[in-house]
Amino acid sequence: MSLNTILGAIELGLLFSIMSFGIYITFKVLDFPDLTVDGSFTAGAVTSAVLSIAGHPYLAILAGTLVSCFAGMVTGFLHTKMKVNYILAGILTMTGLYSINLKIAGGTPNLSLFNVSTIFTEFHELLTSIGLPSQVLERSNLILLLLIVIACMLVLNLFFKTQMGLALRATGNNEEMVRASSINTDAMKITGLALANAFVGLCAAIYTQHQTFYDISQGIGMMVVALTSIIIGETVFGKRTVLNSLVSIVLGAMIYRLLLSFALAQGMDPNDWKLLCASLVAIVISIPTIKLFIEKRRKRARRYGGK
Amino acid sequence: MLELKDISITFNENTVNEKKALQHISLTVNDGDFITIIGSNGAGKSTLLNCISGSYEIDEGQIILNGKHMEYMKEYNRAKKIGRLFQDPLKGTAPDMSIEENLELAYRRGNEQNSLYHRFFKIGLTKAERKLMKEKVSLLGLDLESRFASKVGLLSGGQRQALTLMMATINTPDLLLLDEHTAALDPKTAKQVMEITDQLIKDEKITTIMITHNIAQALHYGNRLIMMNEGKILYEFSNEEKAKLTIEDVMKLYQQKSHNDFSDSMLLD
Ligand SMILES: Nc1ncnc2c1ncn2[C@@H]1O[C@H](COP(=O)(O)OP(=O)(O)O)[C@@H](O)[C@H]1O
Numbered sequence A: 001m002s003l004n005t006i007l008g009a010i011e012l013g014l015l016f017s018i019m020s021f022g023i024y025i026t027f028k029v030l031d032f033p034d035l036t037v038d039g040s041f042t043a044g045a046v047t048s049a050v051l052s053i054a055g056h057p058y059l060a061i062l063a064g065t066l067v068s069c070f071a072g073m074v075t076g077f078l079h080t081k082m083k084v085n086y087i088l089a090g091i092l093t094m095t096g097l098y099s100i101n102l103k104i105a106g107g108t109p110n111l112s113l114f115n116v117s118t119i120f121t122e123f124h125e126l127l128t129s130i131g132l133p134s135q136v137l138e139r140s141n142l143i144l145l146l147l148i149v150i151a152c153m154l155v156l157n158l159f160f161k162t163q164m165g166l167a168l169r170a171t172g173n174n175e176e177m178v179r180a181s182s183i184n185t186d187a188m189k190i191t192g193l194a195l196a197n198a199f200v201g202l203c204a205a206i207y208t209q210h211q212t213f214y215d216i217s218q219g220i221g222m223m224v225v226a227l228t229s230i231i232i233g234e235t236v237f238g239k240r241t242v243l244n245s246l247v248s249i250v251l252g253a254m255i256y257r258l259l260l261s262f263a264l265a266q267g268m269d270p271n272d273w274k275l276l277c278a279s280l281v282a283i284v285i286s287i288p289t290i291k292l293f294i295e296k297r298r299k300r301a302r303r304y305g306g307k
Numbered sequence B: 001m002l003e004l005k006d007i008s009i010t011f012n013e014n015t016v017n018e019k020k021a022l023q024h025i026s027l028t029v030n031d032g033d034f035i036t037i038i039g040s041n042g043a044g045k046s047t048l049l050n051c052i053s054g055s056y057e058i059d060e061g062q063i064i065l066n067g068k069h070m071e072y073m074k075e076y077n078r079a080k081k082i083g084r085l086f087q088d089p090l091k092g093t094a095p096d097m098s099i100e101e102n103l104e105l106a107y108r109r110g111n112e113q114n115s116l117y118h119r120f121f122k123i124g125l126t127k128a129e130r131k132l133m134k135e136k137v138s139l140l141g142l143d144l145e146s147r148f149a150s151k152v153g154l155l156s157g158g159q160r161q162a163l164t165l166m167m168a169t170i171n172t173p174d175l176l177l178l179d180e181h182t183a184a185l186d187p188k189t190a191k192q193v194m195e196i197t198d199q200l201i202k203d204e205k206i207t208t209i210m211i212t213h214n215i216a217q218a219l220h221y222g223n224r225l226i227m228m229n230e231g232k233i234l235y236e237f238s239n240e241e242k243a244k245l246t247i248e249d250v251m252k253l254y255q256q257k258s259h260n261d262f263s264d265s266m267l268l269d
């Protein structure tokens, strides 16, 4: 792999770690497998695309974030207040979003952001104007993403230490205890889903500007991608503290992209990649059960063996 | 003061599984009272506490805590005034969070300084607050204060139950509800946790209702004793009456009234 491929993979890894932060909040912190994300990713992307084309690159990012955030709230409302099963609540929101996304795009399934000003072009101009050398300018996208990801990490790490953050973590950890300590767990779940999907939307809004392209199918399978990279990150780099988890997530997302680039460079069919990821997630999640099974087998062998 | 006026609750009404779990219970708990409740399995003891705390909504009657009606108050709102412990020592704490984080969560609960600032921007405990927490926790005598950053999941059942007790009382609650909170611990730890509980209740003068299946415990602790059966209060003893009671008296009384054998569900030690 060339240096360019590696740096490109790292750049995408940084970008998608923003999404992983969101998935981390729902899947890991809240213990709420949220299926809204495939839809809310696309919602963030299309909102960003439309507003970028209209000439508002910053507003595009903000609006993309908020639209997804709202989608998360809808799922939270359906689950906590209307008592819809959480899987179904996510699927309902995701399905509804499909029509909304089409409407936002004005009925077309894809949009091009060619020659449109984005946060990346703006940042590049900024760096140019302060007269940085071309080797740096070449990497302006990478630098901007690095700054954004570091900012997200700092904010999240602090957030998880506030009352709200502690209550959110406790809700996923021991809901009954949280209710007994006078915290409204329904409100916590809705907040968590809103926050998680805000990160998903932020990632999608940036992604569209980065790719200078929007497509209605952009969100499909995104959740598994994020989950895979979280699992890689936590397995390799640990999850002792919140900060440790956040760093692991970023590194995991990078490794994921590097592995993908490597596999493609080796001539792997890109369509096989998803199967590989899904299998990996399934296997890692099954490990505790498999361990238990092996242990039982061993015990039985010890008891009846040797006869 | 807690007033229960004629409260009733029926589960699975109009089905074959209909269960009148509480039938017209009336009870006044004065400030500083420490009431112990005994009764066989299924007597409705846990249901009574669940109704007070808001886990269950009562069908009839009134629940008034310090002059405030609570029948329609949400569970998490009642929790501002009510501390609870359950039999399962794992229920009261968040295992993946540190001792300090668990305590912090409990400390801010019901603490009136619950402004937006405190909720979203206040990070961690101040030095003074941490010192206060450590002092309080050191009262437990379990050396938890030196392990403030450890995850609670690493603690033993007894340690977790003691920590839960600390969390439930760190802001002195108007009412403390204990549902067989030492029953799942080994005898030695159970005794230790019960002693700590009694000391805390005395020191802070916390109004308390405690369910126990250990008659000796029920006679030894508290200033009032209640005996329940089939959703009703069978007997009530004042402090003086309770002081004269023996385990045998309790068994006899119970058998007369309920035609039930007590010993299968009760511990006599
Ligand atoms: N949520 C519930 N749904 C249906 N029945 C219940 C429920 N909670 C308690 N009961 C029934 O009410 C009766 C009293 O239970 P409980 O209060 O737990 O008894 P105990 O005195 O042993 O604590 C039992 O018959 C129990 O099966």
Ligand SMILES: [Mg+2]
Pocket: B045, B046, B047
């Ligand atoms: Mg019970």
